[in-house]
Amino acid sequence: MNQEKLDNKIIRLDLFLFYIRIFKSRSLATKFISSNRLRVSGQVTQKPHKLISINDVLTFTLNNRIKVLEVINIPKRRGSYQESLFYYKDVSPLEVKVENVNKSPVFKFVQRVGRPTKLERRQTDKLMGRD
Numbered sequence: 001m002n003q004e005k006l007d008n009k010i011i012r013l014d015l016f017l018f019y020i021r022i023f024k025s026r027s028l029a030t031k032f033i034s035s036n037r038l039r040v041s042g043q044v045t046q047k048p049h050k051l052i053s054i055n056d057v058l059t060f061t062l063n064n065r066i067k068v069l070e071v072i073n074i075p076k077r078r079g080s081y082q083e084s085l086f087y088y089k090d091v092s093p094l095e096v097k098v099e100n101v102n103k104s105p106v107f108k109f110v111q112r113v114g115r116p117t118k119l120e121r122r123q124t125d126k127l128m129g130r131d
Contacts, residue, residue, distance in 0.1 A: 012048065016052055034046050039058070053071070053074070055071060068092045068093070069091070072089050074087070075087045
């Protein structure tokens with residue numbers, strides 16, 4: 001095992017995420033891993049000291065997007081963003097945006113009859129530009 005560490009075939013998970021610039025600091029990476037939101041090759045982990053190697057797949061949700069990263073190489077240091085792209089391959093699913101092009105806007109009409117409430121009066125004033 002020590003020989004593999006010396007050959008840089010394995011690395012700590014939190015250190016890897018810090019080196020490839022997913023997180024700004026190693027402590028942020030540690031907190032994220034400890035929150036049970038990361039999978040390594042399909043298994044949920046909450047141990048930042050978990051050792052990962054080449055061909056491991058990391059799956060996690062970041063900023064409401066699912067990220068799937070495959071480890072290609074092991075970095076020796078935290079470099080620039082351009083350098084970090086050589087250490088992983090992003091195999092995340094593409095997001096499909098559904099645009100409502102021909103959909104008419106939905107208007108909500110008041111179901112009751114009578115004098116408007118204070119909230120409705122304020123909304124009317126805002127709509128008419130009488131703020």
